[in-house]
Amino acid sequence: MRGIETSGGKISGVVTERGSIACSSVVLAGGAWSSLFARNAGIDLPQLKVMNTVIRTKPIEGGPEHTLYGKDFAFRKRQDGGYTIASRYDNIVEIVPDSFRYMLKFLPALKSEWRSLRFRVSGRFLEEGRMAQRWRMDEETPFERCRVLDPKPSDKWTNHALAQLRQDYPVFAKAEIEQRWAGYIDVSPDAVPVISPVEEVPGFFIATGFSGHGFGIGPGAGRLMADLVTGHTPCVDPTPFRLSRFFDGSKIEVISGV
Numbered sequence: 053m054r055g056i057e058t059s060g061g062k063i064s065g066v067v068t069e070r071g072s073i074a075c076s077s078v079v080l081a082g083g084a085w086s087s088l089f090a091r092n093a094g095i096d097l098p099q100l101k102v103m104n105t106v107i108r109t110k111p112i113e114g115g116p117e118h119t120l121y122g123k124d125f126a127f128r129k130r131q132d133g134g135y136t137i138a139s140r141y142d143n144i145v146e147i148v149p150d151s152f153r154y155m156l157k158f159l160p161a162l163k164s165e166w167r168s169l170r171f172r173v174s175g176r177f178l179e180e181g182r183m184a185q186r187w188r189m190d191e192e193t194p195f196e197r198c199r200v201l202d203p204k205p206s207d208k209w210t211n212h213a214l215a216q217l218r219q220d221y222p223v224f225a226k227a228e229i230e231q232r233w234a235g236y237i238d239v240s241p242d243a244v245p246v247i248s249p250v251e252e253v254p255g256f257f258i259a260t261g262f263s264g265h266g267f268g269i270g271p272g273a274g275r276l277m278a279d280l281v282t283g284h285t286p287c288v289d290p291t292p293f294r295l296s297r298f299f300d301g302s303k304i305e306v307i308s309g310v
């Protein structure tokens with residue numbers, strides 16, 4: 053999707069790279085791309101990315117059946133008998149132009165989460181700096197130039213997690229790593245998602261900023277978003293998820309454990 057179309061200030065359609073589609077409601081659910089998309093539509097959506105790496109092991113005989121999120125590691129058994137393993141310290145924050153754009157909004161998160169955050173300056177700064185921030189609907193967009201955000205996994209903290217896990221659970225001594233995988237977690241300033249209408253543009257809605265919990269709360273978030281779009285009584289109070297909380301003077305209270 054390249055952007056939205058409005059008529060008389062209200063949503064009248066979306067523009068894709070293959071043409072326009074007329075509609076009266078649009079939900080922006082673009083994950084880590086949502087802030088950039090919103091910016092081109094003139095909407096300020098504070099959001100940053102945190103990179104996280106996970107390990108997938110080969111099946112392990114006699115491994116634990118429970119799931120654990122501990123001080124040095126987290127693990128969960130997979131259906132194939134292997135494990136997904138991660139470190140709670142592996143939250144890599146790449147310094148990019150948006151870091152400065154949204155610094156004030158994220159100060160409370162920085163204060164409460166700094167122990168688990170690893171700051172890094174990388175080529176991503178220039179990459180994002182060169183990215184168009186505004187575009188016309190007949191132009192190629194940043195989303196078409198980069199179809200999938202696929203960062204290189206980091207080894208350091210996942211290796212540390214695996215080493216600690218091997219100490220505490222000797223059954224992992226022979227764990228063989230099948231895959232390392234990294235992704236960008238889209239975070240909001242308070243680690244609470246935005247599931248909200250955009251007041252300035254009737255018909256425009258946003259569902260993003262799941263801050264590392266989108267699988268867990270996705271079904272409920274989808275239900276709430278559907279209620280808001282269709283005008284049904286919301287299944288839960290939508291107030292904590294409103295976009296305007298970042299601009300109406302509300303205190304930003306961070307939900308810990310991003």
Ligand SMILES: Cc1cc2nc3c(=O)[nH]c(=O)nc-3n(C[C@H](O)[C@H](O)[C@H](O)COP(=O)(O)OP(=O)(O)OC[C@H]3O[C@@H](n4cnc5c(N)ncnc54)[C@H](O)[C@@H]3O)c2cc1C
Pocket residue numbers: 053054081082083084085086089104105106195199200233234235236237259260261262263264265266267268269
């Ligand atoms: C390493 C890692 C571990 C995680 N572990 C957990 C976990 O244990 N539990 C949990 O609940 N959550 C976890 N998450 C978070 C979870 O993956 C996300 O919260 C969830 O995927 C967010 O869903 P989403 O639909 O908002 O965004 P996404 O899944 O990112 O989907 C957005 C989609 O929109 C597309 N898109 C973006 N812009 C455009 C455009 N302009 N046009 C068309 N398409 C576009 C993107 O290509 C993408 O497919 C983890 C994330 C990572 C990276």
